[in-house]
Amino acid sequence: MIPASFDYIAPQSLEEAVRALADHGEEAKLLAGGHSLLPLMKLRLANPKLLIDLSRIPGLRGIRHEDDKIIVGALTTHYQIESSELVKEKCPLLSQTAGAIGDVQVRNRGTIGGSLTHADPSADWPAAILALGGELKLSGPKGERRSAPEDFFLAPMTTAIEPTEILTEIRVPVLSQRCGSAYLKMAQQASGFALVAIAVWLRLGRSRLVEEIGIGVTGLGEKPFRAQAVEQFVRGNKLTPKLVEASASQVAEGIEPLEDLHAAAKFRAHLARVYTSRAIQEAAKKIKN
Numbered sequence: 518m519i520p521a522s523f524d525y526i527a528p529q530s531l532e533e534a535v536r537a538l539a540d541h542g543e544e545a546k547l548l549a550g551g552h553s554l555l556p557l558m559k560l561r562l563a564n565p566k567l568l569i570d571l572s573r574i575p576g577l578r579g580i581r582h583e584d585d586k587i588i589v590g591a592l593t594t595h596y597q598i599e600s601s602e603l604v605k606e607k608c609p610l611l612s613q614t615a616g617a618i619g620d621v622q623v624r625n626r627g628t629i630g631g632s633l634t635h636a637d638p639s640a641d642w643p644a645a646i647l648a649l650g651g652e653l654k655l656s657g658p659k660g661e662r663r664s665a666p667e668d669f670f671l672a673p674m675t676t677a678i679e680p681t682e683i684l685t686e687i688r689v690p691v692l693s694q695r696c697g698s699a700y701l702k703m704a705q706q707a708s709g710f711a712l713v714a715i716a717v718w719l720r721l722g723r724s725r726l727v728e729e730i731g732i733g734v735t736g737l738g739e740k741p742f743r744a745q746a747v748e749q750f751v752r753g754n755k756l757t758p759k760l761v762e763a764s765a766s767q768v769a770e771g772i773e774p775l776e777d778l779h780a781a782a783k784f785r786a787h788l789a790r791v792y793t794s795r796a797i798q799e800a801a802k803k804i805k806n
């Protein structure tokens with residue numbers, strides 16, 4: 518399958534890319550890893566007149582530690598995040614999530630920024646970034662702005678990014694010594710996308726009191742979400758198997774689960790409950806004493 522013909526440019530700076538995007542509007546598309554965009558173009562579901570390749574823009578790729586934050590460039594590949602020692606030490610939920618994406622080829626080319634802006638309702642990154650309370654940095658003709666993930670994902674394949682904006686960075690908090698995290702996914706076997714996946718981090722205090730917890734869910738509903746009802750149920754209480762079970766039963770409350778040929782809505786809701794319970798327990802086990 519061959520895409521419709523298009524022009525191609527590879528800007529050398531962010532300013533140049535923003536200008537090109539502003540000049541061409543909806544006729545242009547940004548190219549990152551190409552693992553979601555190119556299949557759409559080959560199927561002619563996307564027919565951009567111009568591809569703006571982000572790969573030559575300095576500073577969009579890489580991972581750094583600043584104060585209490587880990588900052589990931591939007592063009593950083595899933596594999597770079599999965600294999601980063603800095604990430605494993607400071608925010609292991611990111612490496613756990615990256616390692617669950619697709620296969621080696623997908624992880625080698627696909628980028629965190631491409632995945633977040635593509636906003637597939639079964640993609641892995643949104644769950645982790647929601648759980649962590651991350652922040653997305655966007656650049657456009659009017660300058661820079663930051664977006665919370667809760668405000669970013671609007672609907673399947675739809676985000677709050679303007680057509681003239683570029684996602685440049687994702688910022689997440691460093692998880693302290695008393696924190697543990699886990700990413701659990703029931704994958705659709707052919708693609709690796711989530712039927713349901715749960716990202717959890719938590720911080721335990723004395724007597725296993727849950728001081729803080731973040732839970733992100735993907736695959737269950739038409740957009741990824743933060744499981745605030747579960748978090749509220751657990752926060753401030755002693756983590757016991759009974760509490761975990763009772764809290765996990767809230768995860769699908771108020772959500773209309775997706776239904777497709779891969780999984781019925783009821784099955785997805787059931788998976789979400791079971792995986793939430795397991796992910797909380799696994800995250801707690803990871804805490805170093």
Ligand SMILES: Cc1cc2nc3c(=O)[nH]c(=O)nc-3n(C[C@H](O)[C@H](O)[C@H](O)COP(=O)(O)OP(=O)(O)OC[C@H]3O[C@@H](n4cnc5c(N)ncnc54)[C@H](O)[C@@H]3O)c2cc1C
Binds near residue numbers: 628631639
């Ligand atoms: C076989 C296969 C299996 C997969 N399995 C999984 C899986 O298990 N889990 C999962 O989560 N994903 C999976 N994916 C998707 C994969 O993670 C993609 O890499 C990802 O969705 C898109 O990232 P990309 O860098 O390839 O983006 P591209 O395909 O280049 O771009 C995707 C979209 O985002 C826009 N975009 C890209 N970068 C930016 C930016 N910085 N700012 C603004 N807009 C931007 C593009 O214009 C385009 O609209 C799979 C893909 C394939 C082909």
